């Protein structure tokens with residue numbers, strides 16, 4: 001046990017509010033505005049979020065970097081053969097949760113994941129530094145390995161293999177997923193634990209907006 005009594009840690013949230021008048025009727029516009037605020041807020045990794053998937057009947061979560069969003073939804077990149085890749089192949093339903101502490105904000109997005117096109121994955125793959133491209137070849141993400149030296153050996157192997165190639169090919173197993181949102185909840189911390197929560201739910205192709213009790 002540490003010396004700090006964590007039950008005494010407490011923040012009163014006073015910075016912002018999220019009223020029906022302030023919030024957009026379109027959650028993608030609202031996300032865009034809050035994401036822009038997060039970018040400007042000095043948060044170290046404003047695009048970091050917790051991605052949750054389902055394995056059988058067990059939830060699985062991990063931190064991932066969001067790499068884009070547009071009218072279709074939210075994109076991230078990974079190894080399709082990783083645990084999360086297998087989980088999304090088994091059950092395409094999942095969740096992304098953002099926490100922007102400096103803004104006292106949370107966003108929770110639920111929906112269905114699908115793989116993006118090969119062309120879109122390639123375009124992003126080739127925009128990454130060459131070392132990261134080779135790293136994608138080195139890592140069979142989420143597999144058990146005997147030790148760190150396995151990675152060093154594979155790195156040396158792939159550096160040699162691609163040394164005369166101007167362009168490192170994208171491994172087949174590496175690419176992006178798009179989350180098509182079905183619901184998006186915006187949470188703004190407010191004083192006395194009476195936070196603002198606006199939930200947008202897709203009904204047909206119309207976004208319904210409701211306020212939730214904190």
Ligand SMILES: Cc1cc2nc3c(=O)[nH]c(=O)nc-3n(C[C@H](O)[C@H](O)[C@H](O)COP(=O)(O)O)c2cc1C
Pocket residue numbers: 045048060061062063064065066076077078079082083084085141142
């Ligand atoms: C800040 C941060 C950013 C990360 N970004 C990614 C990412 O964009 N893609 C990815 O596959 N893993 C990313 N990871 C690693 C994942 O958290 C996770 O360890 C990995 O994807 C394996 O997950 P899985 O075994 O559930 O498939 C990131 C981890 C952290 C802490």
